[in-house]
Amino acid sequence: MEQFTSSIVLSILLIFASAAFTDNILLARFLGMCSVIGVSNRVNTSLGLGAAVIFVTVVTTAMNYAVYYYMLVPLGLEYLRLITFIVMIAAVTQLIEMIIERLSEGLYYSLGIFLPLITVNCAILGLSLFMLNKPYGFIQTLAFGGGGGFGWFLAIVLISGIREKIDEKRLPPGLAGPGITLIIIGIMALAFVGFSGMIKI
Amino acid sequence: MSNGTAKLFLKDVWNDNPVFRQVLGICSALAVTNLLSNTLFMCAGVTAVTALSSLTVSLLRNVTPKRIRMIVQVLIIASYVMMVDIVIRAMAPDIHRFIGPYVGLIITNCIIMGRAEGFASQNRPLPSLVDGFASGIGYSMILITIALVREPMGFGTILGVPLPAREQWWHQWTIMVMPPGAFFTLALVTWFARNRLEKTMKAGGK
Numbered sequence: 145m146e147q148f149t150s151s152i153v154l155s156i157l158l159i160f161a162s163a164a165f166t167d168n169i170l171l172a173r174f175l176g177m178c179s180v181i182g183v184s185n186r187v188n189t190s191l192g193l194g195a196a197v198i199f200v201t202v203v204t205t206a207m208n209y210a211v212y213y214y215m216l217v218p219l220g221l222e223y224l225r226l227i228t229f230i231v232m233i234a235a236v237t238q239l240i241e242m243i244i245e246r247l248s249e250g251l252y253y254s255l256g257i258f259l260p261l262i263t264v265n266c267a268i269l270g271l272s273l274f275m276l277n278k279p280y281g282f283i284q285t286l287a288f289g290g291g292g293g294f295g296w297f298l299a300i301v302l303i304s305g306i307r308e309k310i311d312e313k314r315l316p317p318g319l320a321g322p323g324i325t326l327i328i329i330g331i332m333a334l335a336f337v338g339f340s341g342m343i344k345i
Numbered sequence: 346m347s348n349g350t351a352k353l354f355l356k357d358v359w360n361d362n363p364v365f366r367q368v369l370g371i372c373s374a375l376a377v378t379n380l381l382s383n384t385l386f387m388c389a390g391v392t393a394v395t396a397l398s399s400l401t402v403s404l405l406r407n408v409t410p411k412r413i414r415m416i417v418q419v420l421i422i423a424s425y426v427m428m429v430d431i432v433i434r435a436m437a438p439d440i441h442r443f444i445g446p447y448v449g450l451i452i453t454n455c456i457i458m459g460r461a462e463g464f465a466s467q468n469r470p471l472p473s474l475v476d477g478f479a480s481g482i483g484y485s486m487i488l489i490t491i492a493l494v495r496e497p498m499g500f501g502t503i504l505g506v507p508l509p510a511r512e513q514w515w516h517q518w519t520i521m522v523m524p525p526g527a528f529f530t531l532a533l534v535t536w537f538a539r540n541r542l543e544k545t546m547k548a549g550g551k
Contacts (some may be wrong), residue, residue, distance in 0.1 A: 175372050178369060231419075270450055273449050317540070318539035323535045327528070330526075330528030333523075334525045
């Protein structure tokens with residue numbers, strides 16, 4: 145029994161680490177780029193948006209998992225998954241926004257403005273879609289969602305830290321803005337490629 | 346009228362190009378461009394969805410209540426994406442296995458939402474159709490350029506056909522088919538295109 149529990153804990157840790165590092169949703173899967181290029185010029189903003197994303201990925205992958213495997217599959221409606229997922233994500237972010245507004249005004253003002261942005265963040269929908277390709281149970285799915293969100297958080301915070309420095313430097317006019325950001329992301333992706341091969345799942 | 350349409354088309358394809366000008370929709374621009382065949386399917390899908398959803402949003406613009414128009418637009422886009430997904434799966438199951446999740450992600454592609462909200466919701470159906478189609482073409486142009494750089498360098502092939510006499514001179518440049526290659530190529534294309542654009546704008550201003 146004890147061995148069984150420890151193997152579950154180990155698999156959860158592995159899934160979390162692989163989703164966050166080797167399979168980083170931004171640097172290896174290219175998702176959530178629009179908000180990274182748009183928002184990543186200040187570290188504070190990135191921290192807020194990143195935290196909101198972690199929260200939403202965990203909740204939405206869990207909800208989408210439940211809806212897909214307990215409602216759509218038994219009814220034979222798998223082809224409706226895209227519409228279902230996007231509606232679920234929109235509903236969940238709306239709900240979270242309302243709950244946060246009630247519970248804590250400070251958190252609402254630091255996090256709340258990012259929640260509408262998150263509905264159209266492809267990282268969230270992407271994690272739900274990639275989840276379908278993996279043979280995970282419910283607990284593993286939670287780890288996958290959390291790991292994916294954490295990987296995105298890590299990437300956007302690092303990128304914004306670099307951009308704060310670079311924006312003060314002089315650049316060729318065509319390269320300033322998105323061009324140089326893409327090059328930074330490329331160099332970071334090189335570093336993250338180094339992680340692959342550490343974990344095989 | 347035809348002159349206006351042509352102007353609109355050109356503006357969307359080059360001056361307001363969604364990828365390097367407005368920096369929208371680049372998630373899929375990076376993910377599917379390691380093989381030209383994947384790219385072509387993705388481009389066809391995106392162009393079809395932008396054109397048709399712009400047309401539909403524009404047709405419904407007078408009967409859509411203002412408050413819920415975003416949800417209506419998302420649902421319109423999602424229905425078209427579902428159709429594209431099913432068509433690609435039926436036509437090319439092998440390609441679908443790889444680009445499947447990214448086809449689903451066309452829903453959250455900001456280009457489509459941007460055209461629907463920014464143009465189609467205020468304009469008549471025909472210009473909206475042209476506008477959506479042109480944005481799709483502008484997006485496809487960049488994607489095909491990137492794929493034409495990445496596939497020959499990474500695999501030594503174009504559309505799966507080997508380059509001439511590639512055993513003698515060609516070395517696999519693996520980084521080009523991996524994520525970093527995608528970022529670097531897109532950065533270079535953006536740099537080049539923005540430079541050109543700035544020069545033509547300056548020349549036009551004089």
